[in-house]
Amino acid sequence: MKAKITVLGGDGIGPEVTGEAVRVLEAVAARYAHEFEFVEALIGGAAIDSSGSPLPPRTIDACRSSDAVLLGAVGGPKWSDPSARVRPEQGLLELRRVLGLFANLRPVRTQAEMLEASPLKPEVIAGADIMVVRELTGGIYFGRKTRTAHEAEDVCSYTTTEIERVTRVAGRLAMGRRKHIVSVDKANVLETSRLWRTVVERVLAEEYPEVQLEHMLVDAAAMHLLRRPTSFDVLLTENMFGDILTDEASMLVGSLGLLPSASLGDTSVGLYEPIHGSAPDIAGRGIANPCGTILSAAMLLRHSLSLETEATAVENAVSAALAAGLRTADIAGPGTAAVGSRAAGDAVISRILS
Ligand code: NAD
DSSP, X not given: OEEEEEEEEESTTHHHHHHHHHHHHHHHHHHHTOEEEEEEOOOTHHHHHHHSOSSOHHHHHHHHTSSEEEEXXXXXXXXXXXXXXXXXXXXXXHHHHHTTEEEXXXXXXXXXXXXXXXXXXXXXXXXXXXXXXXXOSSGGGTSOEEXXXXXXXEOOOOXXXXXXXXXXXXXXXXXXXXXXXXXXXXXXXXXXXXXXXXXXXXXXXXXXXXXXEEEEEHHHHHHHHHHOGGGOSEEEEOHXXXXXXXXXXXXXXXXXXXXXXXXXXXXXXXXXXXXXXXXXXXXXXXXXXXXXXXXXXXXXXXXXXOOHHHHHHHHHHHHHHHHTTOOBTTTOOTTOOOBOHHHHHHHHHHHHHO
């Protein structure tokens, strides 16, 4: 197949990790006879430096006219003045908005050879395989904000439409997995959570009756994620709870550098990015772990291009490379030799091509 993929390297280690993911996608194209066209565009601090805007019109046009978008990360100390009028993160928030990306998917799966990388006990995390589905464009992050000298307010609101559409994404994913959804809310306190419960129950009962639904309060979910992570299949939640719980869940795997994400909307143009940031402390040294971005590229193949075989091939190649001892600095234990980003990319590519 032919596909156009916009690549937004962004700042810091962003271009280093997207560079490796693009090489992996090129290997997939060669191995499975596809034609992928890559279009590079600017976002974040790099875009502010060149045009004054964190999301220039040319970048929006490139993303809108492509089949999928692969992103590195945005931000860094150079643009971190809190009083600045334009900030790199605005580019990412605006991109999610213009592409209508309301569902954020973060798979968290532990791997036998990597259990030591997590700060948690191996016997607790072994076998954990969770798909977190976070609502991405509603809730308190997008509600009305007011501020006076002595008072500040952030309004949390959700509509039934916003809850319905993200529930459908979770239902569809659950059907391809273990058919179990834990919906996380704070229904004992929040009105938005009570609406959330009602709508999630209705949509799943009507459209995904085979899926087993469990409600869980967010405070209990925070505990159970660490106490019995293997009991979760799909975890569905609203924007702010999802923001917090996904970072917590990432610790099951150990390194931020290993985890991918996808943001999906009504169209097939999805946005795929690692969950980590621009890591200014290691930028420019060629030592960043590209696996999270490579696994994001696998999600791109699956969700935007419907290339399931190719997506699985990339995921298996990463797993096999890690199982064979591939370690970048972030996951190399004391006394273990670490490889750089390029060598990590090569280790994945050679397994795809073999
Ligand atoms: P970070 O994720 O960039 O880094 C946290 C720590 O993890 C650092 O020590 C870093 O070296 C390490 N790390 C992260 N990714 C790694 C990788 N692939 N390989 C090896 N080590 C890795 O978070 P931070 O330091 O809090 O933020 C740095 C900048 O990134 C800030 O400007 C922040 O706003 C931005 N940020 C952007 C995004 C995004 O673009 N989606 C997300 C989070 C943070």
